[in-house]
Amino acid sequence: MARKRASRRRFLATVLGASTVGLSGCGSDGDATTTPGDAGTETPRNTPTPTAAATPTDTPEPTDTPTPTDTQTPTDTAEPTATATATPGASSFASWPTFMRNDEHWGHHSEAAGPHESVTVDWRAEFDQDAVNATPVLVDGTLYVGAGGSGDDDGSFHALNPVTGETKWSKDLAAPVTSAAAIDSGFAYFGTTDGVFYALNTDDGSVFWEWDLGSTEDFTAPVVVDRGIYVGSTSSRLYKFDALDGGLEWNQNTYGVITAPPVYVDGMVYATSADHELYAVTASGSLQWTKDLGGAANGVAHRRRRLFATSENNTLTQINVRGSTSWETSRGEAFAATPAVTEDHVFAGTRDGTLFAFDVGDGRELWRVTDPSGGVTAPPVVADGTVYVGSRDGNVYAVTAETGDLEWSFATSNNIEDAAPVVAGGRVYIGSQDGTFYALGE
Incomplete structure (x- = not known):
């Protein structure tokens, strides 16, 4: 094994500036800090230390605001420039800093705003790779997503403006990135x-x-808590x-x-494995x-001291944190991914x-x-009363959470x-094996 460490100078700076911040999932709604909704003002969660390389377009200087040419005629006021309007409200978008939103993988954000009517492409991003299989994450007004699939010889990782794309x-990489990142400190x-x-x-994007x-071997999305990173891999190891x-x-x-x-x-890590x-x-x-x-276990989520695990045995099982089954429900085909709770x-x-x-208490089916x-086979997420999910038929679906009606x-x-998608700012962000990363809005 070979490890490349950061310099001692950067390491000490990081310890002093960021070591006390983590994604421990201890907030009232599952985040380390309370996350306001898309329309509110968000308290930055893991704000990096400012550097001299700040991008001028991120925060326009006062001189960038055009001066009206005729003060007696308001309609003559110059239109704002593209730079000035590039990121309105992006920093207040609901935060999804890790896979399925938090360390417990709820896949549910009660304060995120998503589209409910028919959607169009607000913007799209195409990378050098043929597929975008990774789930995106969203923190402090920036989207992060990896690219690459089984047909690609290399990969890449990107930080995007969620409003404009x-x-x-x-960052170009030697191999595909197929899972979500975790953003912390x-x-x-x-x-x-x-x-x-x-x-x-x-x-x-520097290493x-x-x-x-x-x-x-390939890695799952990680969870980051305090100084610990927990991640599974196809080498059968956690x-x-x-x-x-x-x-x-x-x-x-x-x-x-x-x-x-x-x-x-x-203080516990729960992981599913193909060894059942x-x-x-x-x-x-x-x-x-x-x-x-x-059967081969395909995903696990946790909420209120209950674990929800899917498997190729065609079952969804609720298990308490001591390992005892509370209920299980079986259907005709395998449950293929992490459930949303x-x-x-x-x-x-x-x-x-x-x-x-299904009903979270007893597992009875509510709708299909x-x-x-x-x-x-991709995980669903829930926001603004709607379930959003992608399918192997190439479609993204939005379904009313209470009734199952197709929106x-x-x-x-x-x-x-x-x-899995990320939902924030009235948009759905999701990648496809067509090599495109989509921002869908009404």
């Missing part, structure tokens, strides 16, 4: 399919540290890295590939218990193209949507297999 910076943490895990500065495992210097603290063998991100809550088991591991690396789900409902898709809603003609659908040009 303008690229703030990009001014760094973006993610892995690539060649077994390299990165920490990039969110200011400019703070990287760890090369010397293999071709890893913990040190967030500030990239040191490997421990790894837990699961005897099956891990394709879904782990959950962190109350749900693993409960302490933050110090001690295995506490396992739960056999009867609200206070009352659990939403999960199946490989036959069905999206289900069969419109997708391809598998619903709209939008066709991309290829499958949406793994990418």
Whole structure:
């Protein structure tokens, strides 16, 4: 294994300036700090230390405001420039700093605003890679998304303006980025399919540290809590890295590939594996218990001391934090991804193209949507009373959370297999295997 550490000078600066900030999920709504809605004023969560390389267009100088040429005729006032209007309100967008919004992977943001009528493309971004399989994240007015798929020889990672789609910076990488990043304390943490895990500065995309495992394994989206990074991989291992210097603290063998991100809550890490088991591991690396789900396990979410796990055994199972089954429900096809969980409902898709809603308390089915003609193998998210999800038929669907009524659908040009959307500022942001990253608005 080869590790490239940050310089001692930068490391000490980071320790002093950022080491006390984390995504511990201890806020009242699942974030480290309370996140105001899209229309409010958001308190920055993990604001990086300002540098001399601040982009002038991010905050226009007072002189950029055009002066009216005729004070007696208000209509003669010059129109604002594109620079002045490039990021109105972007910093107040609902925050999705990690996969499915928080460390517990609710996939639910009660204060995010999304579109409910038919949508069009507000903007789109195309990268050098043929596919965008990674789930995006959104923090402090910036979208972060990786690119690349199984057909790509390389990958890239991008910071984008969520209003205009303008690229703030990009980082070319030697292999595809197929999972979401986690943004914490001014760094973006993610892995690539060649077994390299990165920490990039969110200011400019420069590498703070990287760890090369010397293999071709791929990583799940990580969760970052205090100084710990918890991430699964296709090498059948759950890893913990040190967030500030990239040191490997421990790894837990699961005897099956891990394709879904782990959950962190109350000092415990929960991860699903293809060996059929749900693993409960302490933050110090001690295995506490396992739960056999009867088939390859495809994802887990947590809410109110209950775990919700999906599997190829065609079951969705609710398990308490001691490892005992509370309820399980079976359908005709496998539940393929991490479910979304609200206070009352659990939403999960199946490989036959069905999206289900279940009662969170007893698992009874509330409704189902069969419109997708391809598998619903990507995780759904819930915002503003609507469930948003992509499908292998290439469409993005918006469904009323209470009733299952279809609000709209939008066709991309290829499958949406793994990418969950982010919803904020009245838009849905999602990638497709057609190589395009979309911003959809009414």
